[in-house]
Amino acid sequence: MVNILAAVALLASVGAATDSIDSVAPKDLAVTSKVSILGVAKTLAGGVMSYYLGNATTFADLPKPYYWWECGALLGAMLDYSYYTNDSTYDDAIATALMANVGPAYDFMVPEHWLDEGNDDQAFWAFAALSAAEHDFEQPASLTPAGVPSWTAISINVWESMVGRWNTTLCGGGLSWQIFAENFNGLNYKNSASNGGFFHISARLALLTGNQTYLDWAAKVWDWTTAVGLIDKDYNVFDGTDSADNCTTVNPLSFSYQNGIFLQGAAALANLTGSDVWAGHAAGLLNSSRAFFTPSDNATNIMWEHACEGVGRCTTDMKSFKGYLSRFMYASSVVMPSLASNISTYMRKSAVAAGQSCTGINMDGAPSANGTTCGQRWYVGGFDENVGLGQELSALEAVHGLLVLDGVVDDVPSPTPSTTTTPTPSPTASQQSGAHSMAPLDLRWTVLGMACALFAFGMA
Incomplete structure (x- = not known):
């Protein structure tokens, strides 16, 4: 299709190029104004990239306490930022970072992380590569010598490495959380992030390439996931299960991004197949996500990480999870428009609340002039003094995706026409001879x- x-x-x-848009303080976000969304997104993108120490020519991994996988997540967010806003400011840095991490087999298996890389880590880098492929993100010639595969091919390489790890010895299938035997504690744990990541990659590759193999495997992973109870009959997604007891018990923790991973995959398959079954799965997952938008009776439709925010025990990783649910929801609304209305209801209010959390201080302790420093708990109605990369990422992804929703007014001012008089050029030889010329095309x-x-x- x-x-x-x-x-x-x-x-x-x-x-309009976003470099012509002024930065806007996130607390002033107007969710139906394209100018406002672009301005706030520009501010937040700067906040996100302040944590990244690389540049257009040199990759630098994120500093502690951030793990390598979150750098891949950051790049996925910034790819969407570039695409949604038409702001290429960070494109060279994004491309450099992606190419620096593809690894010798071009599958994001990086020697520096061979003993600590998990299946879910690899998946987040693959999500970024898939976005690069879908957005037709350029691979700079200086970074891609002859023989370097395309973004699509890199994504396929990841898929092929994952399918080789599908283990039917215990639990009848599934991917373990960890890849290497040195991480033996994670070898028994078959988690939703890894298996959902494999499902998600399979689904997006199926839509991107039309290859039946990816569709078949997406269905196979879904069937296994539901059979062991990681997704229940109400489409709640649980964290994982243990192969030591043949996956007969499920860890009941539930995180927002896990729902989103499966949601975008199901929506992609609904688009590809036109199947009511996949459409029903996507709708069910979206319906179950409501649990992540009801922090209290008087704060509905504001996203929260219910497993940890209420008790104040979110880890560094968990503080970024809301951003990925935002990302996957917006992408789902594009490939399956019937979801857009409910997603809009959730995300417009959440984006405003996210912006209102961004009134804090910068990393150096100085006041944040444009509100680039965001808090974590959006439902408190302001800055909660809990800062970090995950909080910036989450706010950015909640805001820039608004641009794909209906109801955003394109109020970007047209460029002011130049009043400079330009001399009339002399006709070229071809024009003098009567040859036809073509006027420049409007790209839109x-x-x-x-x-x-x-x-x-x-x-x-």
Whole structure:
């Protein structure tokens, strides 16, 4: 199936360059104003990238206490930022970081992390590569010598490494959390992040390539996940299960991003197949996600990480999870528009609450002039003094995805026409001889024409 929705999303992203938009304090976010969303996203993107110490030519892993996987998550967020806002400020740094971590087999198995890399870590880097492929993100020639695979091929390499780890010896299938025997504690644990990641990658590759193998494996992973109870009949997604008891008991903890991982995968398969079954799975997952939007009776439709925020025990990793649910929800609304209305209800209020949390201090203790420092608990109505990369990432992903929703008014001012008089050029030799010339194309109409052509081809 031709993904006409992705083509339309591309069309929508063509607009005023974000470098012409002033930064806006997140607390002033207006969710129906494109100018406001762009300005707040610009502010938050700067806050996120202040934690990244690399640059356009040199990769630098995130400093402690952040793990390597979260760098992949950061790059996935920034790829969406670049795509949604048309701001290329960070593109070179993003490309450099991705290419520095593909590993010798171009599958994000990096020698520096061979003893600590888990399946879920690898999955988050693959999510970034898939976004790069879907967004047609350029691979700079200086970073991609002859023979370097495309973003799609890199994503396929990850999938092939994962499918080789599918283990039917215990529990009838599933991926373990950890990859290497040195991490023996995680070898018995078959978690939703790893298996959901494999499902998600399979589903997006199926939509991206049309290859039946990926569709078949997505269905296989889904069936296994539901059979062992990691997804229950109400579409609640639980953290994991232990192969030491043949996966007969489930860890009942539930985190927002796990729901989102499965949600986008199911929505992609609904788009690809037109199946009511996959559409039902996606709708069920979205419905179950309501648990992450009800911190109290008077704070509905504001996202929270219910497993840890209420008791104040979120780890560094957990503080970033809300951002990924936002990311996967917005992406799901694009490939499965019937979800968009409910997602809009959740995310508009959550984005405002996220912005209102960004009134704190910078890492150096100085006041945050533009509100680039965000808190964690959005439902408190302000800054809660709990700062970090995860909080910045979560706020950014809640805000910039608003641009894909209906109801955003394009109030970006048109460029002021120049009043400078330009001398009339002399006719070229071809013009003097009567040859036809073509006026420059408006890129928006070019993309629209391509989208219509793709649609017509898909209907043929």
